[in-house]
Amino acid sequence: MSDYPPKAALGATATIKFPDLAQKYLNYPQLRSNLTRATGTIRAKRAGVVSEVPGWEEMRQAAAEIKDFSIANSDTLLTELEATVTAHGGKVHFASDADEANRIVVEIASSHRFTEAIKVKSITTDEIGLNDALQEAGIAAYETDLAELIVQLAHEMPSHILVPAIHKNRDEIRALFARTIADDSLGSTPKELAEAARLYLREKFLTVPFAVSGANFAVASSGAVAVVESEGNGRMCLTLPKVLVTVMGIEKVIPDMEQLPLFLELLARSSTGERMNPYTSIFSGVHPGDGPEEFHLILLDNNRSSLIAHPLRFQTLRCIRCSACLNVCPVYERASGFAYGSVYQGPIGAILVPQLIGVEKSGSLAFASTLCGACYEVCPVKINIPAVLTSLRATYNQSQASSFERVAFGTAAKLMSNPASLRWGSRLVLRLAPRFAKVPLSWQNALPILGRWTRWRAIPLVRPAKEFRSVGELGRDE
Ligand code: SF4
Structure with missing residues (x-):
């Protein structure tokens, strides 16, 4: 009996949960080593023949x-x-x-x-x-x-x-x-x-x-x-x-x-x-x-x-299934194709599947990317995959957001669209973040909403370098 999932038609699974699947397949060292070797070889070959x-x-x-x-x-x-x-x-x-x-x-x-x-x-x-x-x-x-x-x-x-x-x-x-x-x-x-x-x-x-x-x-x-x-x-x-x-x-x-x-x-x-x-x-x-x-x-x-009329997402249909975007994707290489839960994997899977079966079923795939842009650079038909991903993320977030998140993000949008409130808000965050970083990690992770961030990302202990503080400290005499 294989450790890997059996073949299933697109849309056969009730919901594709990329974070759960990625977590699972990250724990298969042989799978990761096979993938790293294979994608590395194909990447190098592609780079050589494209450069000539x-x-x-x-x-x-x-x-x-x-x-x-x-x-x-x-x-x-x-x-x-x-x-x-x-x-x-x-x-x-x-x-x-x-x-x-x-x-x-x-x-x-x-x-x-x-x-x-x-x-x-x-x-x-x-x-x-x-x-x-x-x-x-x-x-x-x-x-x-x-x-x-x-x-x-x-x-x-x-x-x-x-x-x-x-x-x-x-x-x-x-x-x-x-x-x-x-x-x-x-x-x-x-x-x-x-x-x-x-x-x-x-x-x-x-x-x-x-x-x-x-x-x-x-x-x-x-x-x-x-x-x-x-x-x-x-x-x-x-x-x-x-x-x-x-x-x-x-x-x-x-x-x-x-x-x-x-x-x-x-x-x-x-x-x-x-x-x-x-x-x-x-x-x-x-x-x-x-x-x-x-x-x-x-x-x-x-x-x-249904994709044809969309001003941005229509370009997904340009795809000639070359797989170059999979071979350069750091997320694909680590999480493996099984994490995408469908017959289309990698960056093209992350934009195609939600559009074919609906973001409500597979919207988490739109987050299966660091938005590094490597997929866009190698795509032979210039599909702007990061742009399509962010568009799908917006749709997914709107469909999934709780009423608390709607209010929180609505308020944040209002604050950020006003220079004065952005300045004061940024100063506040710069002062509070280093203090918050000293709170034990288990307490940070137990917090609602914020804990979902701290579980995967560290709050910086030091204040950002001066050149990165220009927005938050605009108008401050130093
Ligand atoms: S690189 Fe472009 S054409 Fe090739 S599979 Fe990915 S999206 Fe499709």
């Missing part, structure tokens, strides 16, 4: 603008995509929520009496809980991405949007494979582990006639869908089965093919720190004698369209 590209900033800006255009015009682009996919022999389905998307996939599988499905890594299908829906319908789903296979065999939640098994080291994977798909004679070199997975998966690729994939991009003008992956397992999923269903969020659409190379370059360098992605499959509709005989594209909304 002249005009990286201009590329980020261009990608952000294309995404913003696509989001603002998603209604016409999606209609165009439907027409072009249909013209190439595919079938497009619109799904307003997870249940509808799952129902469509199950209906397609059932109409062919399929009892098995192979899947290429699709975080969107994790979001909707597709594997559970398939299982309920008597259809066994097999993950074919190596990292996804590992978490599926371990019955665990993915802990990273790109490397779902990043929390596991090689010895742990060896033990898991020896228990599930191999035997005790299995070695622990990467080659031996990959071979064990290959033998297990190859049989599925050659015998299962039904596949479900995700998509990284879809091109409205041509109906082409792009899937990028590192192992080639995805390409087998996309080409060998008779029937292929691709599930993608509506924000993945871009207008034209000419824009795709920009995103492919940004994605490869930002995600795995490679100059070019090893396997990029681009396909459209069906072609006799070449690939699946039937292709379905499911366009999933699941609350995404």
Whole structure:
């Protein structure tokens, strides 16, 4: 039985309590050491390949603008995509929520009496809980991405949007494979582990006639869908089965093919720190004698369209799921992906999840950040994650504040908006804080409201340096 949580669809948990989950997973030293090593390696690789590209900033800006255009015009682009996919022999389905998307996939599988499905890594299908829906319908789903296979065999939640098994080291994977798909004679070199997975998966690729994939991009003008992956397992999923269903969020659409190379370059360098992605499959509709005989594209909304009109938060939909923000986030590295309680972790999870399932259920995620800005700096589509986080914090605080807090913060706002009262208030705090700091910590922590601050932060014993006292001591002769 794993120590880590089992996979659950987005919104399946009643409330995500980030502080409690973070507290729990901070106590797993092996998890922290695995994460530190893995994120450190990816960070260094990314920094190296990004620094060699002249005009990286201009590329980020261009990608952000294309995404913003696509989001603002998603209604016409999606209609165009439907027409072009249909013209190439595919079938497009619109799904307003997870249940509808799952129902469509199950209906397609059932109409062919399929009892098995192979899947290429699709975080969107994790979001909707597709594997559970398939299982309920008597259809066994097999993950074919190596990292996804590992978490599926371990019955665990993915802990990273790109490397779902990043929390596991090689010895742990060896033990898991020896228990599930191999035997005790299995070695622990990467080659031996990959071979064990290959033998297990190859049989599925050659015998299962039904596949479900995700998509990284879809091109409205041509109906082409792009899937990028590192192992080639995805390409087998996309080409060998008779029937292929691709599930993608509506924000993945871009207008034209000419824009795709920009995103492919940004994605490869930002995600795995490679100059070019090893396997990029681009396909459209069906072609006799070449690939699946039937292709379905499911366009999933699941609350995404509610973000479009927000003047700040809409930029969340620019995300190309590169995971660069996770790899630089000090909170993610220490608390782990499990602390985010969902299939989307790290800074992107902290802004996306509250908007998809509601701040009342997951608003504490907006506080899972030091606001250091590292995520914004590395984001290839320039999502201002700190700004979105503070906006979500405001909404969450308004929804959660007790009447005492409302009065206290209302009074503080009034005092701070008046220079004279701010001056006198600051002087008072500067005088009282050092005295209060000498009160025993257990007494400080027992205080209502204030104790929630002192439990995690120390009150400074010394007065701030003179240059930092200018506001509080304005007008004072020294
Ligand atoms: S928010 Fe930006 S950095 Fe994070 S996963 Fe999305 S595109 Fe990548």
